Amino acid sequence: MSQVETVRGPIDTSELGRTYMHEHVFVLTADVQQNYPDEWGNEDDRVADAVGKLQALAAQGVRTIVDPTVIGLGRYIPRIQRIADQVPELHIVAATGCYTYDDVPFFFHYRGPALSEALGADVPDPMVDLFVGDITEGIAGTGVKAAFLKCAIDHQGMTDGVARVMRAVAKAHRRTGAPITVHTHPASQTGLAVKRLLCDDEGVDPTRVVLGHSGDSTDADHLSELAGHGFILGMDRFGINLGTTFEARADIVVELCKRGFADQMVLSQDAACYIDWIDPNVLAMATQWNYLHIADEVLPYLQKHGVTDDQIDAMLVRTPRRYFEHTDAD
Numbered sequence: 001m002s003q004v005e006t007v008r009g010p011i012d013t014s015e016l017g018r019t020y021m022h023e024h025v026f027v028l029t030a031d032v033q034q035n036y037p038d039e040w041g042n043e044d045d046r047v048a049d050a051v052g053k054l055q056a057l058a059a060q061g062v063r064t065i066v067d068p069t070v071i072g073l074g075r076y077i078p079r080i081q082r083i084a085d086q087v088p089e090l091h092i093v094a095a096t097g098c099y100t101y102d103d104v105p106f107f108f109h110y111r112g113p114a115l116s117e118a119l120g121a122d123v124p125d126p127m128v129d130l131f132v133g134d135i136t137e138g139i140a141g142t143g144v145k146a147a148f149l150k151c152a153i154d155h156q157g158m159t160d161g162v163a164r165v166m167r168a169v170a171k172a173h174r175r176t177g178a179p180i181t182v183h184t185h186p187a188s189q190t191g192l193a194v195k196r197l198l199c200d201d202e203g204v205d206p207t208r209v210v211l212g213h214s215g216d217s218t219d220a221d222h223l224s225e226l227a228g229h230g231f232i233l234g235m236d237r238f239g240i241n242l243g244t245t246f247e248a249r250a251d252i253v254v255e256l257c258k259r260g261f262a263d264q265m266v267l268s269q270d271a272a273c274y275i276d277w278i279d280p281n282v283l284a285m286a287t288q289w290n291y292l293h294i295a296d297e298v299l300p301y302l303q304k305h306g307v308t309d310d311q312i313d314a315m316l317v318r319t320p321r322r323y324f325e326h327t328d329a330d
Contacts (some may be wrong), residue, residue: 006147007092007094010145016063016091018062018063019063020267021064021268022234028276043079047086054291060295062091065092067093072100072105097149098151100152102155106123108126108127108164130148135178148324157188169198180198184211184212186214194211196211206230209229210234213270220255223256227256230262234265234268253307253315266323268317
């Protein structure tokens with residue numbers, strides 16, 4: 001029997017049930033919230049709001065959300081523990097890693113590989129041990145262990161900072177066997193850059209990798225190429241209808257199911273109970289940006305357009321379970 005770590009402790013992967021593979025609870029700029037607390041508001045109110053939204057999600061039959069909130073996105077596990085304890089019917093899976101499109105966070109700038117040239121010797125990257133510790137020992141003394149790794153590449157491409165984080169994630173993956181989720185920018189075909197560095201250079205099996213936000217693209221041939229390499233495609237921004245439409249997001253899932261890739265897609269909304277990165281007026285333009293969108297609108301649309309119950313089960317149950325079950329640590 002395989003187990004996966006959640007915020008409330010390890011569970012058997014058979015207990016994951018219907019799983020949304022890319023949902024945040026909070027996305028924060030931590031030092032802004034600490035120094036300008038009015039931006040955050042009342043802690044108890046924020047927690048109560050999150051509890052209510054997650055309880056509504058669980059009432060739809062969702063059993064697990066996979067939360068890729070890491071360094072750079074305001075991860076704070078004690079708050080998530082407090083919420084998880086009040087919604088025991090919903091599993092929350094935590095991540096480790098680092099989120100950047102460009103340079104590494106300043107904390108790492110003069111540590112590790114950045115010193116190699118000056119010292120005339122290879123200096124190990126401290127990120128690797130930090131990520132491994134989150135997975136094997138737990139996060140910040142909370143006892144909560146991360147179950148997967150997260151990194152990012154966007155339209156800026158494979159910058160030195162992005163490459164450094166991705167290599168650290170690959171090393172942590174090889175030491176622990178934890179799977180990987182990568183924020184990508186499919187319009188720039190950054191999934192191919194992920195393949196070159198993470199898989200070809202660093203030896204990560206593409207079947208252990210979710211390429212997040214693949215559903216931002218309607219290029220079925222490009223996405224089929226990535227699926228053909230073995231990647232799992234994150235069709236995970238339903239409800240964020242900026243620069244695209246609901247129908248475009250749903251129709252590409254329909255097309256890829258017709259091409260035989262249902263078992264290499266996962267569904268989600270990339271929602272959050274609170275996010276401070278985006279102006280509320282812009283968020284209001286994302287017409288259905290909430291946890292309930294998939295069950296209310298996405299699944300009925302997919303079924304109406306020929307996606308079978310078995311294909312939906314693959315995207316929401318079997319593929320998430322497979323993602324967490326395989327371990328291939330060195």
